Amino acid sequence: MKPAPFEYERPDDLDGLIALMRSEDLFVKMLAGGQSLGPMLNLRLVQPDLLVDITAIPELKRVEENSDAVVLGACVTHADIEDRRVPDATGGALPRVARAIAYRAVRNRGTLGGSLAHADPAADWVSCLAAIGAEVLILGASGRRTVPVDEFMTGVFQVALEPGELVEAVRIPRLSRGARWGFHKIARKTGEMAQAIGAVLHDMERGILRAVIGATESVPIVFSDAAALFGGNPEAGLAKAYDAGAAARALDDAGITDPVGRQLHLVALKRAINQAAQR
Amino acid sequence: MKQMHLTVNGKAVYASVEPRTHLADFLRESLNLTGTHLGCEHGVCGACTLIVDGVPVRSCITLAVACDGASVTTVEGLDHDEIAGALRAAFSREHGLQCGYCTPGMLASARDIVIRMPDATAQDIRVAMSGNLCRCTGYVGIVRAIESVISERKAKSLAPPSNPRTDVGPAGSGRAGPTAPVSAAAAPVAARAARRTEPAGAAGRVPEARRIVEPGVGAPQTTVHESFTVDHPRGEVWAFFGRLGEVATCLPGTSLLGTPTDNHIETRIRIKVGPMVSEFEGAADVVRDASSFSGVIRGTAEDARSRSSTRGEIRYALIEEQHGASTRVEVDVGFTLTGPLAQFSRSSIVHDIARRMAGAFAQNLHARLSRGRDAAGTPVAELDAGGLLVSALLSRIKRFFRGLLGR
Numbered sequence: 001m002k003p004a005p006f007e008y009e010r011p012d013d014l015d016g017l018i019a020l021m022r023s024e025d026l027f028v029k030m031l032a033g034g035q036s037l038g039p040m041l042n043l044r045l046v047q048p049d050l051l052v053d054i055t056a057i058p059e060l061k062r063v064e065e066n067s068d069a070v071v072l073g074a075c076v077t078h079a080d081i082e083d084r085r086v087p088d089a090t091g092g093a094l095p096r097v098a099r100a101i102a103y104r105a106v107r108n109r110g111t112l113g114g115s116l117a118h119a120d121p122a123a124d125w126v127s128c129l130a131a132i133g134a135e136v137l138i139l140g141a142s143g144r145r146t147v148p149v150d151e152f153m154t155g156v157f158q159v160a161l162e163p164g165e166l167v168e169a170v171r172i173p174r175l176s177r178g179a180r181w182g183f184h185k186i187a188r189k190t191g192e193m194a195q196a197i198g199a200v201l202h203d204m205e206r207g208i209l210r211a212v213i214g215a216t217e218s219v220p221i222v223f224s225d226a227a228a229l230f231g232g233n234p235e236a237g238l239a240k241a242y243d244a245g246a247a248a249r250a251l252d253d254a255g256i257t258d259p260v261g262r263q264l265h266l267v268a269l270k271r272a273i274n275q276a277a278q279r
Numbered sequence: 280m281k282q283m284h285l286t287v288n289g290k291a292v293y294a295s296v297e298p299r300t301h302l303a304d305f306l307r308e309s310l311n312l313t314g315t316h317l318g319c320e321h322g323v324c325g326a327c328t329l330i331v332d333g334v335p336v337r338s339c340i341t342l343a344v345a346c347d348g349a350s351v352t353t354v355e356g357l358d359h360d361e362i363a364g365a366l367r368a369a370f371s372r373e374h375g376l377q378c379g380y381c382t383p384g385m386l387a388s389a390r391d392i393v394i395r396m397p398d399a400t401a402q403d404i405r406v407a408m409s410g411n412l413c414r415c416t417g418y419v420g421i422v423r424a425i426e427s428v429i430s431e432r433k434a435k436s437l438a439p440p441s442n443p444r445t446d447v448g449p450a451g452s453g454r455a456g457p458t459a460p461v462s463a464a465a466a467p468v469a470a471r472a473a474r475r476t477e478p479a480g481a482a483g484r485v486p487e488a489r490r491i492v493e494p495g496v497g498a499p500q501t502t503v504h505e506s507f508t509v510d511h512p513r514g515e516v517w518a519f520f521g522r523l524g525e526v527a528t529c530l531p532g533t534s535l536l537g538t539p540t541d542n543h544i545e546t547r548i549r550i551k552v553g554p555m556v557s558e559f560e561g562a563a564d565v566v567r568d569a570s571s572f573s574g575v576i577r578g579t580a581e582d583a584r585s586r587s588s589t590r591g592e593i594r595y596a597l598i599e600e601q602h603g604a605s606t607r608v609e610v611d612v613g614f615t616l617t618g619p620l621a622q623f624s625r626s627s628i629v630h631d632i633a634r635r636m637a638g639a640f641a642q643n644l645h646a647r648l649s650r651g652r653d654a655a656g657t658p659v660a661e662l663d664a665g666g667l668l669v670s671a672l673l674s675r676i677k678r679f680f681r682g683l684l685g686r
Contacts, residue, residue, distance in 0.1 A: 056456065
């Protein structure tokens with residue numbers, strides 16, 4: 001089980017990277033930590049002509065912090081977030097999510113940008129960052145643009161990147177001190193891919209109430225205004241006001257019919273809400 | 280080939296590697312360091328775990344060339360390591376190994392726990408070791424061994440928590456400069472891509488007559504049901520279903536290999552899911568029952584690129600509606616996937632793709648039936664299974680028909 005042959009280049013600046021991405025008639029894949037792409041290459045499910053290693057580019061490990069957000073470069077790893085080698089604007093929410101991604105040996109190489117660009121429905125960051133309200137900073141030959149995480153993933157293993165574009169960084173909004181956060185993942189074995197993810201953010205000071213049903217068969221279900229999940233009255237207390245019927249209707253709308261899958265999603269969301277209510 | 284430099288167990292190594300070589304193969308095949316074991320080779324079992332720049336890393340899903348400039352420690356390099364020595368003694372004492380296959384990886388992960396988590400409980404250890412599989416011990420001995428090393432070190436006050444890593448970014452990466460300048464690199468890449476040979480079984484090969492694996496070998500893993508109504512009398516729809524080539528090419532990305540007979544067809548189906556492209560080639564036999572206006576298509580197919588295979592069946596039944604003016608088509612698709620694709624894919628993703636394939640199939644059948652014979656034989660574009668367009672379109676069409684038929 002070895003990858004099919006490919007060429008490999010490792011540019012050390014963004015201009016070199018963009019030039020390589022424009023290689024015409026070639027199937028070019030970006031490589032960061034390779035913890036999702038590696039298995040696909042070994043199984044020969046993906047057979048690129050050229051692999052471009054983006055980890056030698058300092059801009060992609062850039063970390064910026066200001067009063068309302070933290071910007072993390074695409075090559076920041078899950079372990080960097082877990083160990084708080086990079087600043088945290090979420091009161092510990094992201095480090096806790098990072099700590100439960102796969103296994104430590106994977107987290108030491110797997111990256112934030114790589115996970116988002118890979119767009120596995122069962123991965124943690126696509127759901128978690130959609131609930132947090134983060135944005136993807138995209139770089140291409142024609143310049144930069146920003147896309148909210150909940151619009152970035154467009155399908156299974158598919159994202160809103162145009163040919164020649166890549167994830168440069170992720171902008172994570174700073175949560176208020178009193179923000180309540182819950183995240184629950186159901187997996188058959190510790191560290192395995194999720195069968196269901198529930199996430200909820202209630203940041204009253206900023207007037208934000210978001211929820212996510214993740215690890216579906218496709219894109220996560222995002223409630224950017226989740227008031228309807230709480231009968232329009234979240235102030236009564238999240239756990240108390242939670243209306244499971246509203247979540248079930250969202251599953252109906254998304255065409256999720258398997259009764260076991262539905263139950264797992266509802267339980268994951270309910271547990272995330274209980275967690276947020278206790279904080 | 281790429282030139283690279285590594286420090287392996289304290290010694291400088293200069294090597295020329297093929298880019299696709301992963302770190303474990305490089306260590307085993309080029310340096311004869313066979314203490315690093317390969318189990319699953321796709322990042323699940325943990326047998327290949329070793330230490331790169333001070334922290335544990337999966338060497339089967341880490342390219343050697345991507346570690347250019349890094350410092351690598353394999354189990355051979357842990358002979359004089361104080362913590363690894365204590366762990367070896369504890370593993371022996373507590374029955375932390377039997378066959379030993381997982382042990383090098385276990386030691387790399389366990390050493391990391393002892394360094395980073397000096398207050399770890401048995402439960403913490405189990406969670407932290409969950410990425411290393413052992414088929415002999417039942418883990419109890421392994422957990423005890425790690426616990427005992429942690430308590431020994433505590434008792435000797437040897438246990439300040441520490442984290443050997445200070446840099447940001449993937450461990451092992453970012454230690455070396457760029458590869459050759461871009462302009463020099465682009466030309467050979469393009470030339471190589473042009474040389475790239477088609478995988479065995481792809482275009483140009485005339486397939487031999489294929490044998491259909493007998494059905495009934497277990498129930499299909501994935502089943503999908505689709506139903507739609509067309510404004511044509513049942514006799515017409517039944518005749519259409521008799522034209523096998525036209526029906527088959529309603530499946531997205533399908534093209535015919537040779538001319539189908541009344542009851543046998545050979546096809547190629549191309550499916551794209553994000554960066555994964557599969558090309559299944561196979562054959563199917565058809566049994567039709569005119570008395571019940573139903574039929575079964577059974578087939579098998581193989582993807583030469585990933586060496587995955589599938590077998591399955593499509594059952595259809597035609598039911599008269601609106602006093603014979605229209606026909607409801609009920610389609611049941613059931614199949615089982617084996618090989619790397621199945622190993623990789625989780626059932627929910629396979630199900631989603633199957634659902635969209637079946638949906639697009641129904642939609643194309645409907646379109647082709649409605650347009651009449653003009654459109655016959657036109658292959659339908661491959662399904663970009665990652666995209667939402669097809670399913671979104673299908674739900675719209677379904678809603679439209681439901682509205683039309685008052686269902």
